[in-house]
């Protein structure tokens with residue numbers, strides 16, 4: 001028991017991984033094998049990188065001790081900015097750079113306001129959520145920009161990379177980025193500062209970590225990943241809508257939490273965020289296949305989130321009790 | 329007597345209306361263990377927070393080893409060889425001992441633009457060595473600091489300060505909320521500093537703890553130094569009267 005508690009504390013994503021495995025088996029059986037069929041996997045693998053990229057950024061930010069509710073709006077604003085510029089005659093790469101630049105600015109503003117005025121990022125980014133969504137509508141001019149197939153190199157981002165039309169390039173982008181962010185958090189000095197900043201701010205400050213700057217960088221990464229994910233989704237659907245990504249911010253937070261990230265900061269892993277996002281996508285898809293009323297989807301995600309938070313809190317309490325007994 | 333390692337001259341600090349330090353002047357001699365005592369709000373933490381770079385003075389001068397210095401942040405203080413240990417603020421509980429030892433001073437194998445690849449093997453080896461050097465016995469550098477007892481935590485914090493060759497170690501109430509046995513251990517650490525030639529500034533509310541390990545007693549009250557004597561020339565009674 002003790003060892004289990006300790007293991008779960010050190011590997012907070014473990015419970016999510018086990019649940020993932022269980023669900024795959026349950027859905028596979030309940031759907032008479034359709035779940036793991038090529039056709040169904042194609043659907044899951046199309047959506048997964050988009051949710052998961054947002055979750056990766058939000059997870060990193062939450063580990064640094066902050067929140068980002070504006071990711072859903074940035075998810076729409078980035079591709080909208082890019083598409084409007086392309087329609088206006090800009091070359092694709094320049095338009096994409098401007099789109100990502102907008103994300104960087106939004107992340108920077110989120111971070112600076114949060115740090116400078118010492119207010120909860122929950123509020124800063126809630127405001128930014130509305131502002132960025134509004135900007136998206138304004139930028140679109142009321143008419144979704146139409147981009148002809150072939151006008152932008154979508155294939156580089158969402159084209160199928162295998163003959164079986166199963167895996168899109170977006171899966172590779174996602175894997176590459178997730179690995180880079182995972183290594184950044186786990187294997188670099190910057191990652192150490194992120195964890196210290198979120199884990200116990202006074203200690204990080206006392207050790208001379210530029211905690212404000214660390215957080216601002218995490219805000220910017222979160223924003224950029226959300227924008228990039230939004231671009232991928234818009235390219236996949238070849239439609240650039242101002243309403244894209246609504247509710248994405250809460251899915252991302254749910255993914256992080258389900259994957260074991262603590263709301264208090266410090267605890268969590270990128271792998272956990274990815275597992276959480278995968279769980280959300282699987283539940284969405286598996287429910288449809290199992291012919292459960294799709295309206296239960298949000299109920300399931302909500303329940304799972306609460307369950308994960310309660311479970312983590314319980315584990316930490318167990319962990320503390322353990323320490324006391326070690327003392328004696 | 330040789331030159332003081334730290335000289336503080338006429339230090340003033342205001343916190344929006346509160347005059348927390350009212351012209352504090354103090355010399356800290358090389359190699360001594362200085363006990364800083366005073367009632368709640370006397371200004372002890374304010375003084376050491378300025379020395380450790382968490383706050384800046386509004387007026388006054390700090391001289392370290394004969395050189396006037398500007399301590400703008402904790403990194404400046406560390407670069408001058410001043411390390412500070414707090415009851416709560418020294419360690420991140422959810423991180424391992426090895427990770428905690430090197431927060432902000434991580435050894436890296438290579439780096440690009442300030443972001444470097446951690447040399448984890450070195451971090452583990454050196455933290456094992458540093459912990460052994462202060463006679464602390466811990467199973468593994470991979471244990472979370474949150475799993476350690478309060479005294480062990482302070483031991484790790486002291487090991488960290490020693491590892492980075494601190495010349496002056498400031499301990500702000502390191503024995504708060506520790507059991508009797510653990511307190512004895514921390515006082516043992518402070519006594520051990522002397523043998524290693526490290527100057528110590530030890531802050532505590534408990535005069536018995538201070539007298540147990542310090543050569544010199546400085547008492548503060550309402551932002552001023554009210555007593556400054558060698559420990560063997562004063563007594564617990566005299567000091568407590570001043571507070």
Ligand SMILES: Nc1ncnc2c1ncn2[C@@H]1O[C@H](COP(=O)(O)OP(=O)(O)OP(=O)(O)O)[C@@H](O)[C@H]1O
Pocket residue numbers: 343344346348366367368369370371372373374375
């Ligand atoms: N960050 C701050 N902002 C405003 N006032 C402060 C701050 N820190 C300290 N003070 C005030 O400055 C005065 C000195 O406080 P300080 O913490 O230095 O005392 P202390 O001697 O360390 O007391 P204690 O024994 O309680 O730790 C107090 O009146 C305190 O209220």
Ligand SMILES: [Mg+2]
Pocket residue numbers: 372373374500
């Ligand atoms: Mg104090």
